[in-house]
Amino acid sequence: VVVVGAPFDAPDGRLFNCAFVCAAGRVQAAVPKIHLPNYSEFYDRRWFVSGAQVELELDDPLLGQFTLAPRQLFTIGAMSFAIEICEDLWAPQPPGIEHALAGAALIVNPSASNELVAKADYRRQLVSMNSAQRICAYLYASSGPTESSKDIVFGGHLLAAENGAMLAESERFALEGSSLLVDFDCQKLHHDRLQHATFAASPRPAPYRSSRLSPGAALPDMAREYPRHPFVPDDLHEFDARAQEILAIQATGLARRMQAAGDCALVIGLSGGLDSTLAFLVCLDALNLLDKPHGELHAITMPGPGTSNHTRESAFALAAAAGVDLHEVDIQAAVSQHLSDLGHDPEQHDVVFENAQARERTQLLFNFANKYRAIVVGTGDMSELALGWCTFNGDHMANYNVNASVPKTMVAYLVRWYATHRATPELAAVLQRVLDTPISPELIPHSEDGAIAQHTETIVGPYELHDFFLFHFMRNSFRPRKIFILACRTFTGDYSPPEIKKWLAIFCERFFRQQFKRTTLPPGPKVGSVSLSPRGDWRMPDEASAAALLAELEDLGEAPAG
Structure with missing residues (x-):
């Protein structure tokens, strides 16, 4: 034509x-x-x-x-x-x-x-x-x-x-x-x-x-390229503006909650990982917006059986670089007592063992919030919420979660941007240390040398894939077949079609099975076009099944066609 x-x-x-x-x-x-x-x-x-x-x-x-x-x-x-x-x-x-x-x-x-x-x-x-x-x-x-x-x-x-x-x-x-x-x-x-x-x-x-009209000659193969990280702008100038805007939305949302709660203080669990680091930086920005001293932020680190020396040291270094006091509460004795009360073998490192730690930490954070007349700032990101990679009524719960609609790939970019544009040299060095740390919930005992033993992306899959799946599933309502084809084209040479199919199946299965956690999601600011809030963009029954999507994936075979 x-x-x-x-x-x-x-x-x-x-x-x-x-x-x-x-x-x-x-x-x-x-x-x-x-x-x-x-x-x-x-x-x-x-x-x-x-x-x-x-x-x-x-x-x-x-x-x-x-x-x-x-x-x-x-x-x-x-x-x-x-x-x-x-x-x-x-x-x-x-x-x-x-x-x-x-x-x-x-x-x-x-x-x-x-x-x-x-x-x-x-x-x-x-x-x-x-x-x-x-x-x-x-x-x-x-x-x-x-x-x-x-x-x-x-x-x-x-x-x-x-x-x-x-x-x-x-x-x-x-x-x-x-x-x-x-x-x-x-x-x-x-x-x-x-x-x-x-x-x-x-x-x-x-x-x-x-x-x-008749199309006449056959159309050429698809020429359109899709970004590997659809939540993150490729253009550095655009990302600079986007980063400032996201951080401003997060900080303003948190500052307003503080005002609404009677000019309260903040409590945050600081693990030394990416998500809590970004939330910590947002807390600092919110305090600055309200002209409050950083002493109004109470950072708590709660090492447990799986906490590595590396992340513990990062938490202390992060607080010190920002001029914030860090409270350390070792939860191992409390977790051991809790497992004993349950009659659970502490050497059995299953979901009971893991969730006992997450819920012990959440209990401490809310009680510290009562002590300091504060609200608990949530740290979990949107990618974890999509996969249900959090403990119900554990790290899933907070008074206000500033990262609720920030995907994991964006979290890393925001922390890197903060290190480059806002941080002191001392803080920037700590942020780079956090960026270099493998992603882990650290709920399984670490190795003898103190290294991290549990790697999230080995268990649930690469976050860059899951964020790609999440964007096209939520923002564009693409079916699994189309997402699979686009992912195979976009990640050629990095992941094979069988690998992509495997992680896409895990995404679909977990996204549906873990909806019950999103149903009781705490409030948090929407920062982009995709959100999983049950009060806004995503209203889904907990009983919904992924069976049809998984069947569609199964019918695809091991290589994309079309």
Whole structure:
């Protein structure tokens, strides 16, 4: 299918600026431009008339039979598209809004937009934001530098956006011309529209003319690349702004809870691991927001049978570098007594042994909070909540969890950013030490040399995979088959298809089986587009089963197809 811009001299003497839709070797339809600029360097009305009200069935001796009308939908495969032309996009009431509400998932815009200082930035923002407002894909193509340059220059700017995200962009001013090859995701756009209640509730325009077009030649293989870490921006400048915003949301949410609780203090369990370190940094920021001294933060470290020397030392170093007093309470005697009361063999390192430690720590934290007139700050991240990798009514519980919607991959990036941009040299060194520590709940006795014996990613799988699964499952509602295919393409060379399938099955199984923990989730701030809060984005019955998803995975075999 080809869309090409050209003037059309109608039989009734009107001249229209048109986009011709060509397929199967002939012109299928023509869409006229509606908004005609007549200012600055533009003089469209000198030649053309608006096609807002035109609707002609034509039998042209050269072009054959076709419809000339502005409100037309064209369907090719699973994608329906419509057309607006150049100034139509810039107008206060772009026709593309009605196009989208009529069912167009893609808007195509052939344009003749000249280049001026900063105009490309404005054009890029315009395309991006219009695709977001309409929840659609947007393909924009402007004429290039082979046009006359007598008074103005055209850059040949090509842009492809999808619901606010710029997927591809050409270099401008290429004398040999430019092209883009872009994959738009129809399924994702359909899901996003379903999720956006105001889009669904918006009044629909009068019915459009619809045409189904043959795709002709087979489409090439998928060219679109998906980021390995979808929660984390690839662009360093964008991430710098994102990190500041996330930390500000977390700190502001916590500060407001402190005010609501009567200007209270804070209690946090500090393990020397990533999650508690990020929560600790957020606590410092919240105290700074309220002009409170760091002495209002009571950090508690509670070594148990599985605590390594490395993480214990990190906890002490972290508190010292931030000027916070650290209370140490060894829980081994209390855990031993508790296991004895249960009649449980302390050498049997099962879920009873592990959860006894987590719940002992939570009990201490809440009692310390009573002692200091404080609230308990939760530390568990969203990836752990998705997998249920926490102890019910243990580390799962807090008065306010600042990390509740921060995935594990983002936690690491935020701590690294803090070390680079905000920390003193002493604190930065400790944060790097924490970043270098293997992820572990440390609930199994450590080795004789004091090293960590329990590695989370060996048990439940790599967090970069689980965050990839989580993003596409929650944000895009992709089925396991599609997630598997995308993961195999994205992580080629790092994980084999059987490995990806194994960890995806674990993700699906645990995500459903552990919903009961999310049902009683403590409050915490939403920082991104994905959240597992039972009071907001994710309302799921505890009894829901993953059987259908697991069966779909089982039917895939060991290698992706399609």
